[in-house]
Amino acid sequence: MNILVLGAGIAGLASARELGTRGHDVTVVEYGRHLRLTGTPIDIRGDAIETVDRMGLLAKIQQHRVRMSELTQFVDSDGEPVARVPMAEISDSGDDIELLREDLVRILADALPDTAEIRFGDSIETLTDGGSGVDGGVDVRFVSGRTGRYDLVLGADGQHSVVRRLVFGPEEACLRHLGVYFALAEYPGEARAEGADPLHNSIYNVPGRMAGLFRYKGKAVAVFQFRSERIEFDHHDLHAQKKILLDAFAGYRSWRIPELLDVAVADPGFFFTAASQIHLPSWHRGRVVLVGDAGYSPAFLSGRGTSLALTGARFLAEELQRCGRDHAAAFARYEARQRPYVTFAQDRVYGGRDRMLPATWAAIAARNKALRASGTGAP
The missing domain is CATH 3.50.50.60 (FAD/NAD(P)-binding domain)
Incomplete structure (x- = not known):
């Protein structure tokens, strides 16, 4: 045919x-x-x-297999590891292929x-x-x-x-909106930075938001997630999408958030999407x-x-x-x-959302404490 x-x-x-x-x-x-x-x-x-x-x-x-998720950790405002992301959150079994x-x-x-x-x-x-x-x-x-x-x-x-x-x-x-948005931007300067740690990927939380820096195969990317009700926007308008991201993190200056937001604004290949199901x-x-x-x-x-x-x-x-x-x-x-x-x-999306995006400072602290106590998330 x-x-x-x-x-x-x-x-x-x-x-x-x-x-x-x-x-x-x-x-x-x-x-x-x-x-x-x-x-x-x-x-x-x-x-x-x-x-x-x-x-x-x-x-x-x-x-082309990579094992980036095995080296992902939550960090505090000083960049110090506080807990690892447990493999159960990101993998079904050791047979999974990540690339x-x-x-x-x-x-x-x-x-x-x-x-x-x-x-x-x-x-x-x-x-x-x-x-x-x-x-x-x-x-x-x-x-x-x-x-x-x-x-x-x-x-x-x-x-x-x-x-x-x-x-x-x-x-x-x-469309069923799940209350989360995701953004991604390449960070070429960080990939080339002298002394950059190529072995770990960092995730930092503030209430209802996450900013991260991931490295793999000589690349570095800034990653963001944030909770929000559904936002109407043009899916082909990068400027509007970048403004949504900036507004979501307005007022948060801890860790490397301002630096990573600057990277997102500068990236012509910036990617932005909602966590939604069809x-x-x-x-x-x-x-x-x-x-x-x-x-x-x-x-x-x-x-x-x-x-x-x-x-x-x-x-x-x-x-x-x-x-x-x-x-x-x-x-x-x-x-x-x-x-x-x-x-x-x-049916399996909500647990991951709550683990990666705790809604309050108290929930962030409780998650880190639980991960360290379980041993599966010890840094």
């Missing part, structure tokens, strides 16, 4: 790889001008490890077959589903003015999916289906978004192969296989 995939993130690239290797002609359309390589390390967990193994990518992924997001994106992109291509700097303007008959298809008009007709359309364009909005309705109807009763409608965060974002707090993207891509491709041109049956079977993984991931 001729298949359109919206989004060149992990879900989109994995879907294109799995579909392309099964003989489908795949076009990936990405809003950005290039692959997004920014982001803290991500995890491949549970059955997603078997998924990348069956994709033939496990050995290459393991070559840089950019490494996984490159591995998936390099694994695309000749039957798959990526087109950057474009997006969908309209979708018209021509029906489920043999001659049916989806007529697409792109923002660039191009048009095309496809047998199937996959929305793998993330939490704020255009495909989902056009086919399933407004975001507000399916809940839909179905991930398919007609000839359109959702994969990854577009259909079932578990929020970054779960640590399972990457794994869901990988298993979703694999299951969908397998069911389309099994069901031939009966896309409706394939979509239903894909959803039946993927739904239990999504439910599990979405």
Whole structure:
């Protein structure tokens, strides 16, 4: 079949790889001008490890493995360690694979077959589903003015999916905000700083907020999280997003917070997102289906978004192969296989939020004391 995939993130690239290797002609359309390589390390967990193994990518992924989370510690205002982040918070088992997001994106992109291509700097303007008959298809008009007709359309364009909005309705109807925001900025000066400790990643808390400095593979990044009710903002307006971050930390001058905020303001690749989940009763409608965060974002707090993207891509491709041109049956079977993984991931976010973002100074102190007493978080 001729298949359109919206989004060149992990879900989109994995879907294109799995579909392309099964003989489908795949076009990936990405809003950005290039692959997004920014982001803290991500995890491949549970059955997603078997998924990348069956994709033939496990050995290459393991070559890029990092163990950043094992060296992450909470610090006080002087930068002295007060407790370690317990591995139970960030890992299911020793079999989990942690690697840089950019490494996984490159591995998936390099694994695309000749039957798959990526087109950057474009997006969908309209979708018209021509029906489920043999001659049916989806007529697409792109923002660039191009048009095309496809047998199937996959929305793998993330939490704020255009495909989902056009086919399933407004975001507000399916988005569940979890009360946390996340920001990330590269800190090239710190990565090169003489005497910088390459062996530890530091997290500092003030009530309802976290600022951190992480180092890996010769890089350094400033990381922020903060609690907040839902904030309306333009997801393509970096200036507005940086102002939200500055306002969230206004008045806090302890540890290295001002320095890290300056880094965030200066970074043209600044990344900002909400911890939100997507809940839909179905991930398919007609000839359109959702994969990854577009259909079932578990929020970054779960640590399972990457794994869901990988298993979703694999299951969908397998069911389309099994069901031939009966896309409706394939979509239903894909959803039946993927739904239990999504439910599990979405149910596991709140404990991590409370551990990483205590709401008061007293709660911060109590968390550190409990970690030291347990021995699992002793610095």
